[in-house]
Amino acid sequence: RCAELGESYIGKTVCMMGWVQKSRNKGGLIFTDLRDRSGILQILFEEQECGSEVFQKASELKQEYVIAVEGEVRSRGKDSNAALSTGSIELVAKSLRILAEAETPPFPIEADSKTKEDLRLKYRYLDLRRPDLAKKIVTRARIAQLIRHFLSEDGFLEIETPTLIKSTPEGARDFLVPSRLHRGAFYALPQSPQLLKQLLMVSGMDRYFQLARCYRDEDLRADRQPEFTQLDIEMSFVEKEDVMNEIEGLAKYVFKNVTGEEANYTFQRMPYAEAMDRFGSDKPDLRFGVELKDLSDIVKNSSFNAFSSTVQNGGLVKAVVAPNANEKFSRKVISEYEEYAKTYFGAKGLAYIKLTADGITSPIAKFLSEDEMKAIIDKTEAKTGDVIFIVADKKKVVHSALGALRLRIGKDLELINKNDFKFLWVVDFPMFDYDEEEQRYKAEHHPFTSIKAEDLDKFLAGQTEDIRTNTYDLVLNGSEIGGGSIRIFNPQIQSMVFDRLGLSQEEAKAKFGFFIDAFKYGAPPHGGLAFGIDRWLMVMLKEESIRDVIPFPKTNKGQCLMTEAPNTVDEKQLEELFIKSTYEK
Numbered sequence: 001r002c003a004e005l006g007e008s009y010i011g012k013t014v015c016m017m018g019w020v021q022k023s024r025n026k027g028g029l030i031f032t033d034l035r036d037r038s039g040i041l042q043i044l045f046e047e048q049e050c051g052s053e054v055f056q057k058a059s060e061l062k063q064e065y066v067i068a069v070e071g072e073v074r075s076r077g078k079d080s081n082a083a084l085s086t087g088s089i090e091l092v093a094k095s096l097r098i099l100a101e102a103e104t105p106p107f108p109i110e111a112d113s114k115t116k117e118d119l120r121l122k123y124r125y126l127d128l129r130r131p132d133l134a135k136k137i138v139t140r141a142r143i144a145q146l147i148r149h150f151l152s153e154d155g156f157l158e159i160e161t162p163t164l165i166k167s168t169p170e171g172a173r174d175f176l177v178p179s180r181l182h183r184g185a186f187y188a189l190p191q192s193p194q195l196l197k198q199l200l201m202v203s204g205m206d207r208y209f210q211l212a213r214c215y216r217d218e219d220l221r222a223d224r225q226p227e228f229t230q231l232d233i234e235m236s237f238v239e240k241e242d243v244m245n246e247i248e249g250l251a252k253y254v255f256k257n258v259t260g261e262e263a264n265y266t267f268q269r270m271p272y273a274e275a276m277d278r279f280g281s282d283k284p285d286l287r288f289g290v291e292l293k294d295l296s297d298i299v300k301n302s303s304f305n306a307f308s309s310t311v312q313n314g315g316l317v318k319a320v321v322a323p324n325a326n327e328k329f330s331r332k333v334i335s336e337y338e339e340y341a342k343t344y345f346g347a348k349g350l351a352y353i354k355l356t357a358d359g360i361t362s363p364i365a366k367f368l369s370e371d372e373m374k375a376i377i378d379k380t381e382a383k384t385g386d387v388i389f390i391v392a393d394k395k396k397v398v399h400s401a402l403g404a405l406r407l408r409i410g411k412d413l414e415l416i417n418k419n420d421f422k423f424l425w426v427v428d429f430p431m432f433d434y435d436e437e438e439q440r441y442k443a444e445h446h447p448f449t450s451i452k453a454e455d456l457d458k459f460l461a462g463q464t465e466d467i468r469t470n471t472y473d474l475v476l477n478g479s480e481i482g483g484g485s486i487r488i489f490n491p492q493i494q495s496m497v498f499d500r501l502g503l504s505q506e507e508a509k510a511k512f513g514f515f516i517d518a519f520k521y522g523a524p525p526h527g528g529l530a531f532g533i534d535r536w537l538m539v540m541l542k543e544e545s546i547r548d549v550i551p552f553p554k555t556n557k558g559q560c561l562m563t564e565a566p567n568t569v570d571e572k573q574l575e576e577l578f579i580k581s582t583y584e585k
Helices: 052-059 117-122 131-153 194-202 240-259 272-279 305-312 331-345 370-380 395-412 453-460 491-500 505-521 533-540 571-576
Strands: 013-025 029-036 039-046 066-075 089-100 176-178 186-188 207-215 227-236 268-271 316-322 351-356 359-361 387-393 423-427 432-435 440-443 471-476 479-486 526-532
Touching: 013 039, 013 089, 029 052, 029 066, 039 052, 039 066, 052 089, 131 207, 131 240, 131 533, 194 207, 194 227, 194 505, 194 526, 227 240, 227 533, 240 423, 240 471, 240 479, 240 526, 240 533, 268 272, 272 395, 272 423, 305 316, 305 387, 316 370, 316 395, 331 387, 331 395, 351 370, 370 387, 387 395, 471 526, 471 533, 479 533, 491 505, 526 533
Parallel strands: 039 089, 268 423
Antiparallel strands: 013 029, 013 066, 029 039, 066 089, 176 186, 207 227, 227 526, 316 387, 351 359, 351 387, 423 471, 432 440, 471 479, 479 526
């Protein structure tokens, strides 16, 4: 490949193939940049060296022509180009074959393209020729190799699980596949191999991993795709520490080989309750401060009804401080922040207090006593030049809104060191989360997560709130890159969990019968974790979008602009599957 040539090849005759990046005719000399996935090599066509016929053919080369060139590698001497890894050499051509001509591409094939993403996604096969994007895909392949090496050395077996499975409730909507052979019946594409990997532990496979394709029919965002790659891991006869130590070792190994840096420290551990209380997020970014401060005790008896009534009704009043933000945060910016909190997180409003050199500026100042205002400033540790943002609402709304505002403050005020990497374990997630819309409890992680020994008696006695689990999410720079738990392997406890989730024995049997039956025949203690490969790579490469590390991604509307999927199918295909569309345009 182009970038594999070096000074050790000087004087040797080689044949190189690739795409024409650009070609410059200087009269008796033609300089052509040849590109492949590895990089660029300069080709020199000298009419006296290669002959008039080859020189004439070289003069006809255009961008993206596919060519094969044979010649001698020579030193460029003082004309070296330090910007290229091959800049000290060039290939002096003796022969040229044009393997394929090419039309002018719809956008320049160059690094750091300014072309709109939709156009690049439509011609993704051209986009992948760009050196910076190609490098990311090469790195992605490297991660798979590193994972296989590390886990295989530790005695793990790589085992594939089915893509066509039974639909089971796991959180997001399933993608369904109709069966032609079984009328009216459907397969589901796996949201994860969760049940199957646990069954592999029941079968005695001991240590399993898989680079699995997973599918979730859910709303998309910058770090989420409808189909994604998951590193799935499961281990038998383990406790939480065993799994976390194994995963931490793997994470450090991959991180070092991808970034060239070392995470030579024990990853910090933070309970879920602490993460939510301090950062309003179960995946806090530790690269900057700006923590949430609880003002509930200060304002619970305040004459400002918006605060006091919230506390009296079981809600919270919390604040975050934007440091030295007075000048940057105009009334317009603050209004944008308020709209952001209200629109996306359901907050009723966003109060603010500006500490200026001339005193306090705040629309709520007249509703607060002097002692209350002083206590708020003391609690938040705000200083002159700072802006305090306050949300009063239900606990979930307060944490969601302020957690998001904290991140926005970090970005807008450039508080985040983008060259820093901070790993964090968030542990001890709650077992159940109450869904107010559906008026029932749901599993915070999934219903197969084991309960902490300290909370098991409370659960067995009938308590549902504040039951913690043996869970652990691995967070890197504010993104959850992996999550897992020690599993339930006691059939009776599993049955009780289903009951708390509102599943009758008949429903549990219908949805998870094959899984429940397996545990009757002796299940070992087991646990595991799943990494989101795409998101993990995105964070390590400091990319803003997950689409930048996936070869053929979907848009944020779940469309493939290149193949025009999803698309309609003809009526005959639907008839064979016993399906009739009720959609009307």
